[in-house]
Amino acid sequence: MRCPFCSSEDSKVVDSRSTEDNLAIRRRRECLSCNKRYTTYEKIEEMPILVIKRGQHREFFNREKLIRGIVTACQKRPVTRAIIEDIANDIEKSLNNKMMVEIKSEELGEMVLEKLKYIDEVAYVRFASVYRQFDDIDTFIQEIDKLRNLK
Structure with a gap:
């Protein structure tokens, strides 16, 4: 110095x-x-993380956007804001620890689903329905069957 x-x-x-x-x-x-x-x-040097969207365009990782998506899936469920913050913290920490500079939105969604699977099954299915763009009731049933098989 x-x-x-x-x-x-x-x-x-x-x-x-x-x-x-x-x-x-x-x-x-x-x-x-x-x-x-x-x-x-x-202080720790923060490297911005880019999220590769479905249309292949990129945008900066937005923690608040991630939290909004989880909050929406958890509406009227017994999931506290602290739990939602912990999910976002864990995901963000994981990305930073892996020194990732880019991540596909699909991978980010899978990380959220992996956390929600053990916290609240209804929130899991809600998040999956938006994230995976379910087209019909059969897709919903398939996802619920997958969740049942994990038990």
Whole structure:
């Protein structure tokens, strides 16, 4: 880290703590050349994730859009907002941990279905009906049969 006063690259960390929002680490440094102190912040570099839609166009991953889709599937079901937030957090963390820069919307939908399968079967079928674009009642029945076979 280069000192903003004398441009020396030699410094020591005097104090280190998380910021209030826990999204960065605040470090208080002291230059070993001029003895002046300065503050630096360290945070994770976020790489934007692109979602490849069915028409092959791309759009930025939107966490709020993901949550809206899950909320819609969970309407009038005993699924709390905290559970929905946890699903979104798990999916987003998984994408970031895999260092993914692009994901197909189909894969994203499958990740949501995998979570909903164990949380609420009705929400699972609702989400699947929109995501998989069910055309008729037979497709609904096939999906429900798949869900039954998992038990």
